[in-house]
Amino acid sequence: MRLDVNALGTFYRMAREGTGLAAGRLTHMTGVETRVGVTKLNFMRGQEIRRDFRTSKTKVGVRVELTGAIEGYSLIVFDRENAIRIVETLLDEADSDAELDVETDEFDRMSRSATTEVGHIMNSGFIDGWADVLETVIDVSTPEFIEGESAEPFFDGVSGSPGDDDLALLFQSRIEAVDTEIGFNHYLFPKRESMGALLDQLRTSEGIEYDKLDGFDRMAERGAEEVAKTATTLTGIETNVEIRRLNFVSLETIPEQVPDEKLVSVAFEFEGVPSGYLIFLFDEESAHEIVDAMVPSSVDEDGFGEMGTSAIKELGNIMASGFLDGWANVLDTAIDHSTPEFVHDMGAAAVDPVIVKLGSNQEFAFVFDTVVVADGREFDCEVYAIADESDLERALNDLDVDRIEETPTTAEFQEVDNA
Numbered sequence: 001m002r003l004d005v006n007a008l009g010t011f012y013r014m015a016r017e018g019t020g021l022a023a024g025r026l027t028h029m030t031g032v033e034t035r036v037g038v039t040k041l042n043f044m045r046g047q048e049i050r051r052d053f054r055t056s057k058t059k060v061g062v063r064v065e066l067t068g069a070i071e072g073y074s075l076i077v078f079d080r081e082n083a084i085r086i087v088e089t090l091l092d093e094a095d096s097d098a099e100l101d102v103e104t105d106e107f108d109r110m111s112r113s114a115t116t117e118v119g120h121i122m123n124s125g126f127i128d129g130w131a132d133v134l135e136t137v138i139d140v141s142t143p144e145f146i147e148g149e150s151a152e153p154f155f156d157g158v159s160g161s162p163g164d165d166d167l168a169l170l171f172q173s174r175i176e177a178v179d180t181e182i183g184f185n186h187y188l189f190p191k192r193e194s195m196g197a198l199l200d201q202l203r204t205s206e207g208i209e210y211d212k213l214d215g216f217d218r219m220a221e222r223g224a225e226e227v228a229k230t231a232t233t234l235t236g237i238e239t240n241v242e243i244r245r246l247n248f249v250s251l252e253t254i255p256e257q258v259p260d261e262k263l264v265s266v267a268f269e270f271e272g273v274p275s276g277y278l279i280f281l282f283d284e285e286s287a288h289e290i291v292d293a294m295v296p297s298s299v300d301e302d303g304f305g306e307m308g309t310s311a312i313k314e315l316g317n318i319m320a321s322g323f324l325d326g327w328a329n330v331l332d333t334a335i336d337h338s339t340p341e342f343v344h345d346m347g348a349a350a351v352d353p354v355i356v357k358l359g360s361n362q363e364f365a366f367v368f369d370t371v372v373v374a375d376g377r378e379f380d381c382e383v384y385a386i387a388d389e390s391d392l393e394r395a396l397n398d399l400d401v402d403r404i405e406e407t408p409t410t411a412e413f414q415e416v417d418n419a
Helices: 005-030 046-053 080-093 109-134 192-202 210-235 251-257 284-294 305-331 352-359 389-397
Strands: 034-045 059-068 072-079 138-140 144-148 167-177 180-182 184-190 239-250 262-272 276-283 335-337 341-346 364-374 380-387
Touching (some): 005 109, 034 210, 072 080, 072 109, 109 138, 167 210, 184 192, 210 305, 210 364, 210 389, 251 352, 251 364, 262 305, 262 352, 276 305, 284 305, 305 341, 364 389
Antiparallel strands (some): 059 138, 059 144, 167 184, 262 335, 262 341, 276 380, 364 380
16 A cells, blocks of 8 residues: 555545534534634554543544445544533533433433434534545445443444554544534544555555555654653653654644744754754743753743753754664664754744745645653653655655664763752
């Protein structure tokens, strides 16, 4: 199975169109004004998908089976409280005497029916949007209501759901409502043969073997783990990788995903095969923790000063080397990166310079993002690796996936005494 940017771009447009239709139908049903939030195509392993379900919150979902141009399953999953908000709105609109007991885990017949109807209409919105973009027909089965606290009830009986180590292509969308946010995850589990046939129709180039993209994901995972080890060594703060996934997104949506608060970013341009940009993004509290750990005497309540800025840039510089050296070793190539660019600004302004530079050459990007977290300390670091799409395709086609586990990642660093 092969894919290229054109095929994934079509999938992305399918997702946006489908989300728009789903949002419009939700507004029509509930009377609540909605708009399309962030839409992403995620490449995630089965174990990561299942981890998303392992929270203290009960999940509520509606699943349908697809036949026609796409064969597989479409699944809408809400946190239970979000399903309650929608159902209560519907019951109020219907002036019904039925009540949903929010203190129990029980949905009565009417509330289950209302949730199923909402999920079915939203599923149908997505699927109709895909069919519109593909100019084809996709048939949908009778919807099935599912409730549970783990992935098993939702994936039970779904042929094509990924194993723990399998890389799956998922659609993730969010619909935002006035005064509240109706969050949900949308999962598409296409049958491999169906997805392969569709990709063949949509590709406009030789493309990339899907297994090579799987290899890139594993390669990037090792880079993220190296970042965590380097951060531990240089700061003395024990850190690890908590979340990681490979996204295919429209460049213009990346700033939408950045929190609207004061942030610190350290950005690098890298050149070679592939070329692109690497960004380490910290919230202010995390950045101050880093400065305090590396140069305690330079802590400044209102800013970072010369020493603090230098410390964060030094950390970013060595983490970038660890991340990119691993790529270069596996790809048997050379990747050089620029000196770090430090930005301390509000929200999207911390990433805008990179997006503007990339946006002049491409519309979409593979973005590997992860979160490096500290044990017992306020230290969160989001890592965005954004590769030039043409360079990435060439690099992945030359990738020997057997080298990934065998090749060392980067050099060792001297441990810093932060006593």
